[in-house]
Amino acid sequence: MKRYTVGICVFFLMVAIEGIGLAQGNPRGLSSVSLDGYKVSVDYGRPSLRGKSVEDAMKMPFEPGHGFWRLGADTSTTFTTATDLKFGNVTVPKGVYSLYAQREGANSWRLVFNKQHGQWGTHHDPSKDFAFVPFRERKTSNTADELVIDLMKRGSGATFLVRWGDMELTTHFTAA
Numbered sequence: 001m002k003r004y005t006v007g008i009c010v011f012f013l014m015v016a017i018e019g020i021g022l023a024q025g026n027p028r029g030l031s032s033v034s035l036d037g038y039k040v041s042v043d044y045g046r047p048s049l050r051g052k053s054v055e056d057a058m059k060m061p062f063e064p065g066h067g068f069w070r071l072g073a074d075t076s077t078t079f080t081t082a083t084d085l086k087f088g089n090v091t092v093p094k095g096v097y098s099l100y101a102q103r104e105g106a107n108s109w110r111l112v113f114n115k116q117h118g119q120w121g122t123h124h125d126p127s128k129d130f131a132f133v134p135f136r137e138r139k140t141s142n143t144a145d146e147l148v149i150d151l152m153k154r155g156s157g158a159t160f161l162v163r164w165g166d167m168e169l170t171t172h173f174t175a176a
Contacts, residue, residue, distance in 0.1 A: 025045075025073070025074055026045040026046050026047050026048075026073040026074055027045075027046045027146070028043060028044065028045060028046065029043070029044050029045075029046045029072075029147070029148065029149060030042070030043050030044075031149055031150045031151045032151060033151040033152065033153050033158045034153075035083065035085075035153075035157065035158060035174065035175040036083065036175040038081070038082040038083035038094075038175060039080075039081075039082050040079075040080070040081045040082070040083075040085065040151060040158065041079070041080050041081075041151070042077065042078070042079050042080075042099070042149050042151060042160075043077070043078045043080075044071065044072035044073075044077040044078070044099075044147070044149050045072040045073030045074035045075065045077070045121065045147075046072070046073065046146045046147045046148075047072070047073035047146070047147050048145050048146050048147075049145050049146075049164070049165055050145070053165065054164055054165040054166075054167050057164075057165075067102070067103075068100040068101070068102050068112065068124050068126075069100060069101045069102070069103075070100060070121035070122060070124065071099045071100055071101045071111075071121075071149070071162065072099075072121060072147060072149070073121065073147070074120070074121060075118070075119075075120060075121060076098040076099075076114075076116075076117060076118065076119050076120065076121040076123075077098060077099040077100075077121065077149070078096060078097070078098060078099075078117050078118070079096070079097045079098070079099050079113070080095075080096045080097075081094050081095065082094055083175050083176070084175070084176035085173045085174070085175060085176055086173060086174050086175075086176045087111070087131075087133040087134075087171055087172070087173045088133070088134065088171075088172075090131050090132070090133050091131075091176055092113055092131050092133075092173075095115075096117050097113045097114055097115060097117055098113075098114040098116055098117045098118075098119070098121075098124075099111060099112065099113065099114070100112040100114060100124055100129075101135060101162070101169065102132075104134075107136070107137045107138065108134065108135065108136065108137060109134075109135035109137055109169055110132045110133060110134055110135055111132070111133040111134075111135050111160070111169075111171055112129050112131075112132055113129070113130060113131040113132075113133070114128045114129050114130070115128040115129075115130055116128045133171050133173075134171060135162075135169040135170065135171050136169065136170050136171065137167060137168065137169050138168050138170075139166050139167065139168070140163065140166055140167075140168045141166070142163070143165055143166050144163045144164055144165065145165075146164075147162070147163075147164045148161075148162070148163045148164070149161070149162050150163075154172065156174060157172055157173055157174035157175070158172070158173055158174075159171070159172050159173075160172075160173060
């Protein structure tokens, strides 16, 4: 009887683990860069446009100051840094964060660092937002059907790039 009970428990555990993986629904992306020997990385869900516009795919009001874009799909986008970072005059302490984006105006957004992480991406708690970094938007002819987030070494720092459809968002950072 014990074997039977253990077998059933193992079966349900396997089904639960499989269900968690299937619930993601979108492929995951990972990008990392090393600054002064410290790793900085971003792990995110990669939704596809599938013929929709970026605005429709984001499912958020596209007017300035309204709504937060989860900056990915499924589980929240997770940003991890082993060192303090400087984004212009904004310091982000080493740690693990969720990332969101908010439209500020024509061609400008802000990258939002949230102290909560690991939650479903749509479960944004604004009371845990603590750092806001300007994002520059430009249109690009190099379109991407699947969301791309890339951390690229640039001089003594790095560029944080988001590309989806014909939209490209960028900001620069350095080790603090």
